[in-house]
Amino acid sequence: MVGRTLWPGESRLKGWVYLFPGLAIYLVFVFYPILETFHASFYKWDGFSSNRTFIGIENYRNLLGDGQFFKALSHNLIFLIFYCIFPILIGLVLASLLGRRPLPGMSFFRAGLFLPQVLSMVVVGVMWRWIYNPAFGPLNLFLKSVGLGALNRSWLGDFDLALPAVGVIGSWVQYGFCMVLFIAGMQRIPKELYEASELDGAGSLRQMIYITLPGLRAEFGVALITTIVAALRVFDLVFVTTRGGPGDETLVAAFLVYRSAFQQNRIGYAAAVATVLTLVIFLVSFLILRVQSRQEE
């Protein structure tokens, strides 16, 4: 916190006035709904009628006995690989290719590689549904044309492959963000470090390990939190591509919230799932930030 001391007689009120618009929006549209969701999780309620019954922690107790909830959560954990680990690795590789020295047509590649991040998730989902289509999708047609027709699958409808297939879409969307983040971070690292290490005989791999990676610590923190949160809250992609199917192979927690609340009129139960999901995300984010700030100290 860089603050200046108050002038004599200056009131703190002014600060609050400046803060008010943002704070009001935050309180009304974020804080209040979160509280209300938490509140609703203790009730049995269909979402529209006036009979709302307080049932204490019954919803949470049901949650613990709900195999589907844990299955959904386990899918979210698997999505961590696709939403978090892969994009960070791919982003790092691309950033080290594009970030260190200027290449011809660099901004073209940068923009092109960042593009998936810009598209609406619904568009992404519809597009990949077509790519994966077993009858006329380009993926199967490509496999066939190179003589790998035996590998043709009904990707999104395959009990073993549906989850990874949706996950790959997530990786495709997320890596661009990581890449741009790391490129920006690399440009902040002083060139002298590289020059000096080169004189000492360090190759590019060593430079990567001893200079680039430590220099990107802050960026890793941001990338980890955004991608992990994305993996835990994924809804749109599943909604557009598989709706949780086949069976419940791609069911995720946020989709369970939607299904319980809007298809089955179980607002209280949906709120309980949402509350648990929020706590998990909060906890993970908090831990990462703590670890990171400790390292900085």
Next chain:
Amino acid sequence: MRKTYLLLSLTLIMAVLLAACQPAATPTQSPAAMATEASTQPKMTEATSEEPVAETKLVVWDQFYRGVESEVIDQLNKEFEESHSGVTIERVSKVQDDLKTTVKLALSQEDGPDVAQVNQGRSDMGALVQADLLLSLNDYAAKYQWGERFSTSVSSRNSFTADGKAFGEGNLYGVSPTAEVVGIYYNKDIFEENGWKIPNTFTDFEKLLADIKAKGITPIVFGNLDGWPGIHEFSSVQHVLVDGKYINDFTYGVNNASFDIEQNREAAKIMQDWVDKGYFSDGFMGIGYDDSAQLFKAGQGAMMITGSWLAGELTTDADQQFGFFLMPQQSTDKPQLAIGGVGIPYSIRKTTKNPDLAAEYLDWMVSPRAAQLWAEARFVPAMPLPADFKIEEGSLFADTVNAWNVINRDNGVGHYIDWATPTFYDTISAELQKLFGKEIDPATFTANVEKDYSAFLASQK
């Protein structure tokens, strides 16, 4: 420092709840969009000799958002306004999912829609009746003699007891303008080329499947990525094996009906048998419904099992000829039973200030004029067509209208079984995907589904 991080992580998570609470507005169980040009000629109808009323606004929510359907409704609304001076209709049209997620809350408001389309079944109409938000239409049904337009079987689909618990009996809460019947579309060109005929019995039908497969043609175009089309494949065969009473009992949850019965296991076994024999499209587990309809329309298979709503789509810009027949019964002397029903009905908000006007509007939506406009747009109307209405003989639309008439004649209008419990759709579509994917056997399938069903019946007691 730490405080800033705390705030940051709070900001990051806030998006979660917002995202989780937003219903997306994409059609789910919606049949393929129709692109037919309606030949609706504006025609003046005899104006009802009503006393001119002061400015009245009737707010109507519907889900006829697709081009052709929307034109029919706009035309009907226009004619209604013309015959009722001082009345304006404020129409709010939404996609099905959006309507489903918003209409319940809207109907609980004092300024909610006067008239709205409310989906049948327990989780929608049933829940609304339970919350005492819908107006019972019994008096209006008598006044307008709706009983002469709709059979009891049709009316019971829009009926609940006043406490919203018992489905299929009690008060009438809605009237449906359109009808649906699930059957088999066939590609006439492919059939003629190979000399195949419409089968008369289920045995003939299975033999036909084998013949088509032997010719190297896909017998049944099918895509089950969206989950719900599988219900129609399975339940079409189920409707051959069970009788009408069972389907009624099961849907309305009476007479100790169970899902775990021999006939359902048999139907499930037939499904897996068809998968093994390759009767369905290659990769059907990964194909969406709309894509499967496009494949069928392009001639990539001989037949497709789906509802009458696809007829319009199949007669627009198609270079193939299509026909429609009902899933044949085990023997020709057995009455015809098939999945069918009426479209999403119009209901009236209990607290509306203009119940009489709203009822008059409902009556207009199921009038002979409405039947005519729907038929011109090639939708099967739920009410009888005017006597002078001519349907082009041998056309696909003639086939679907005929199928609807046959199941009405035989009192064989079956049900969409996913109405049975509030969670039944999610349960059976997931379990059917497992069945079609050979993850579970027929006995496990019926047992798993029965678990959902019996749990619901127990909770009703």
